[in-house]
Amino acid sequence: MMPTLYLPTDSLARAVGADEVSTALITQARERNLPLELQRTSSRGLYWLEPLLEVDSPQGRIGFGPLTAADVPSVLEALSSSTEHPLSLGLVEELPYLKTQQRLLFARAGITRPLSLDDYRAHGGFEGLARAVAIGGEQTATAVFDSGLRGRGGAAFPAGIKWRTVRGTQAAQKYIVCNADEGDSGTFADRMLMEGDPFLLIEGMAIAGLCTGATYGYIYVRSEYPDAVATLRNALEIARSNGYLGANVGGSGQAFDMEVRVGAGAYICGEETALLDSLEGKRGVVRAKPPIPALQGLFGQPTLVHNVLTLASAPLILAKGAQFYRDYGMGRSLGTMPFQLAGNVRHGGLVERAFGLTLRELVEGYGGGTASGRPLKAAQVGGPLGAWVPPAQFDTPLDYEAFAAMGAMLGHGGVVVADDTLDMAHMARFAMEFCAEESCGKCTPCRIGSTRGVEVIDRLLAAPDQAGRDQQVIILKDLCDTMQYGSLCALGGMVSFPVASALKYFPADFGLQPSEAEQ
Amino acid sequence: MPDVELHLSVVNTLLERHKGTPGALLPILHDIQERIGYIPDAAVPEIAHALNQSQAEVRGVISFYHDFRTAPPARHILRLCRAESCKSRGAEQLAAQLRERLQLDDHGSSADGSISLRPVYCLGACACSPALELDGRVHARLSAERLDALLDACREDA
Numbered sequence: 001m002m003p004t005l006y007l008p009t010d011s012l013a014r015a016v017g018a019d020e021v022s023t024a025l026i027t028q029a030r031e032r033n034l035p036l037e038l039q040r041t042s043s044r045g046l047y048w049l050e051p052l053l054e055v056d057s058p059q060g061r062i063g064f065g066p067l068t069a070a071d072v073p074s075v076l077e078a079l080s081s082s083t084e085h086p087l088s089l090g091l092v093e094e095l096p097y098l099k100t101q102q103r104l105l106f107a108r109a110g111i112t113r114p115l116s117l118d119d120y121r122a123h124g125g126f127e128g129l130a131r132a133v134a135i136g137g138e139q140t141a142t143a144v145f146d147s148g149l150r151g152r153g154g155a156a157f158p159a160g161i162k163w164r165t166v167r168g169t170q171a172a173q174k175y176i177v178c179n180a181d182e183g184d185s186g187t188f189a190d191r192m193l194m195e196g197d198p199f200l201l202i203e204g205m206a207i208a209g210l211c212t213g214a215t216y217g218y219i220y221v222r223s224e225y226p227d228a229v230a231t232l233r234n235a236l237e238i239a240r241s242n243g244y245l246g247a248n249v250g251g252s253g254q255a256f257d258m259e260v261r262v263g264a265g266a267y268i269c270g271e272e273t274a275l276l277d278s279l280e281g282k283r284g285v286v287r288a289k290p291p292i293p294a295l296q297g298l299f300g301q302p303t304l305v306h307n308v309l310t311l312a313s314a315p316l317i318l319a320k321g322a323q324f325y326r327d328y329g330m331g332r333s334l335g336t337m338p339f340q341l342a343g344n345v346r347h348g349g350l351v352e353r354a355f356g357l358t359l360r361e362l363v364e365g366y367g368g369g370t371a372s373g374r375p376l377k378a379a380q381v382g383g384p385l386g387a388w389v390p391p392a393q394f395d396t397p398l399d400y401e402a403f404a405a406m407g408a409m410l411g412h413g414g415v416v417v418a419d420d421t422l423d424m425a426h427m428a429r430f431a432m433e434f435c436a437e438e439s440c441g442k443c444t445p446c447r448i449g450s451t452r453g454v455e456v457i458d459r460l461l462a463a464p465d466q467a468g469r470d471q472q473v474i475i476l477k478d479l480c481d482t483m484q485y486g487s488l489c490a491l492g493g494m495v496s497f498p499v500a501s502a503l504k505y506f507p508a509d510f511g512l513q514p515s516e517a518e519q
Numbered sequence: 520m521p522d523v524e525l526h527l528s529v530v531n532t533l534l535e536r537h538k539g540t541p542g543a544l545l546p547i548l549h550d551i552q553e554r555i556g557y558i559p560d561a562a563v564p565e566i567a568h569a570l571n572q573s574q575a576e577v578r579g580v581i582s583f584y585h586d587f588r589t590a591p592p593a594r595h596i597l598r599l600c601r602a603e604s605c606k607s608r609g610a611e612q613l614a615a616q617l618r619e620r621l622q623l624d625d626h627g628s629s630a631d632g633s634i635s636l637r638p639v640y641c642l643g644a645c646a647c648s649p650a651l652e653l654d655g656r657v658h659a660r661l662s663a664e665r666l667d668a669l670l671d672a673c674r675e676d677a
């Protein structure tokens with residue numbers, strides 16, 4: 001008897017050859033007359049091992065990876081003769097990278113089939129919804145509030161306050177909007193969750209709907225994620241035909257339904273009010289606040305806007321209780337965070353841990369240092385608007401407040417690692433260029449300032465002498481200030497973070513002496 | 520039937536389908552582009568009329584979003600990721616390789632209509648940077664050799 005085999009359908013696993021491995025497995029098993037049971041599951045998020053094939057054993061699943069189609073004959077040979085294979089990793093759940101994680105949100109990652117309702121239910125699915133139906137909206141809001149959950153989209157605003165606000169506002173129609181625009185480089189947790197565990201997001205949104213009295217929801221997914229869109233649309237159908245959406249959600253007697261909308265390649269549509277305008281069929285232009293979306297959001301109605309990970313945390317909080325959740329973390333950063341290791345890192349992937357581990361533990365421990373083997377230069381934390389953090393500051397705990405205190409941010413938890421070959425002047429210039437490209441155009445400091453920023457950096461790099469460089473540094477810093485304080489949203493307001501940190505910690509890349517950049 | 524008429528019948532069917540959809544403009548534009556390959560100019564007045572908006576508003580939306588095209592695309596669309604994670608793994612060298620081999624700039628289309636280059640800012644493949652998307656399919660852990668092989672494959676079926 002051949003044991004059951006598992007291989008991810010995740011788009012990144014496929015981008016590194018999972019489908020080719022799958023095809024090879026199927027055809028070669030047929031040639032050898034081996035009965036093959038192959039399940040396509042979500043990914044564990046141990047991406048450096050993808051394509052990662054897992055095989056049932058009495059002790060648990062054994063991993064093989066990273067595989068190519070060419071490895072398939074020898075793997076099948078090893079399996080049918082019970083011999084060792086050089087790419088065998090042993091028990092997957094004993095791999096230190098995974099074993100030391102605290103997987104709450106990604107508890108099912110790599111284990112279940114994304115569109116199998118049975119798999120989902122067998123692993124705790126819909127327990128949170130059942131609990132929410134049983135205790136009612138008021139207590140659901142209290143649970144979310146007490147859990148200490150903060151928005152995972154970047155701003156880290158306490159979720160419970162928003163739930164209470166939307167719940168407490170009277171309106172003919174309220175909405176739940178899921179922000180799945182995940183535009184930050186270095187992040188992929190939303191994608192993994194939507195492709196791998198779509199019912200979890202649906203369950204979270206249904207709980208939010210029942211609690212706040214919203215009867216309709218939208219998931220706004222970036223167009224760069226077509227697999228997530230397709231998986232979610234299929235999952236919605238399945239959820240609907242099983243009574244988890246529709247007129248009587250989970251037996252609550254309340255109605256809630258939703259649909260997927262696709263973005264169109266605009267980074268600014270990740271900002272919540274620009275996203276709402278985009279959903280309304282307009283250009284994605286940032287709105288001035290107030291009014292806040294919780295009071296006047298989509299089509300002017302009260303709207304709960306949350307990131308994918310925030311909404312997907314609700315089922316767990318309801319099922320296990322607020323106290324269970326807040327027992328993870330430190331200070332005011334409670335629960336777990338799916339950190340994402342990217343860039344020039346040996347072991348890129350998803351690391352879900354309680355807040356409070358240090359950046360060094362993440363990058364050097366889990367990440368194993370740079371992929372190139374060259375010296376570590378810096379890590380950009382929190383996306384394109386996050387600061388470049390030099391290794392000297394890597395002992396900072398991953399906690400919202402600790403990062404804010406050093407002029408950085410955790411954002412959506414993405415970490416881009418760089419070795420000593422990455423030119424920070426080029427990266428600073430790119431930050432400004434990106435801002436110019438993606439600005440919604442509403443405020444002058446952002447729209448014009450970002451273009452000026454590119455020019456100033458070019459002049460700084462071209463300056464023939466120290467006097468010329470000094471002059472450009474003064475202009476650049478002044479420009480960063482103007483943008484920081486004169487912009488409506490964080491695109492213009494925080495692009496100074498990557499620019500100023502590059503200048504401060506890596507002056508040599510700009511042709512400067514340390515003292516010149518410091519002044 | 521000439522193109523315009525064919526396009527208009529597609530457009531009108533789609534407009535009909537989205538009649539009751541709130542905030543329908545983006546779904547409509549996506550559907551048109553998926554069916555026709557781009558947003559033909561003749562579609563604009565139809566959309567504006569159906570949504571009770573001005574043509575300027577509709578054009579404003581089309582030009583705001585990077586995804587929407589107003590001319591037919593090349594046979595192959597290659598979008599190389601140029602965001603931070605991929606840059607830290609050599610995306611700029613790959614961009615130079617593309618420019619050199621195709622003799623195109625970062626936004627260019629080859630004269631024979633076989634390939635268009637576009638930058639993209641993150642494909643969610645950052646754990647295996649660098650990455651690109653070719654005709655809707657993501658390829659990660661790119662190297663100079665793999666990029667060459669992908670381009671060879673494009674040329675073969677050109």
Ligand SMILES: Cc1cc2nc3c(=O)[nH]c(=O)nc-3n(C[C@H](O)[C@H](O)[C@H](O)COP(=O)(O)O)c2cc1C
Nearest residue numbers: 151152153179181182183270271272306307310490
């Ligand atoms: C320029 C910009 C881009 C943003 N992009 C995203 C994004 O891609 N995904 C996201 O969830 N939040 C993004 N945000 C944050 C949202 O505006 C908003 O705070 C978030 O959706 C609220 O959800 P949360 O409470 O769950 O964090 C962005 C903000 C700004 C200023």
Ligand code: SF4
Nearest residue numbers: 440442443446489492
């Ligand atoms: S800072 Fe930039 S992106 Fe944000 S509202 Fe102003 S112009 Fe728009």
Ligand code: FES
Nearest residue numbers: 600605642644645
């Ligand atoms: S930065 Fe290139 S895939 Fe994310």
